[in-house]
Amino acid sequence: MVAVLKTGTGACRSIPAWGAGGCRCDSDVPDLKADNSLKEAAKILPEGWNISIDIERGSAVVSIWDNDGEPIDNSEYEDIDLTQEIKNAVAYAVQYENDHKLADKRRSRQRY
DSSP: OOEEEOOSHHHHHTOGGGOTTOOOOOTTSOOEEEOHHHHHHHHHSOTTOEEEEEEETTEEEEEEEOTTSOEEOOGGGTTSOHHHHHHHHHHHHHHHHHHHHHHHHHHHHHTO
């Protein structure tokens, strides 16, 4: 499944918040696609973790927060491909959670 952001004059009418004539879409703007990688990332991302993608003219930034709502510094990945940046953020979250589960398991064994 591929999510498609429709552009052009007809697309604006389907977004109620923009209202009639509120959008300045041009028909020469191509359709934008977000493939299954975003849905797969959402399935794998550990409970409570959050990844956001902020897009503005000329750049896109991936941000990640842990399950306590604390931001994670991922600035070392900022200049790579956006898909890889998302993959790295998910991998970090999964590895962090796995490391903490292992540490918790070791602590619980030491108590007995």
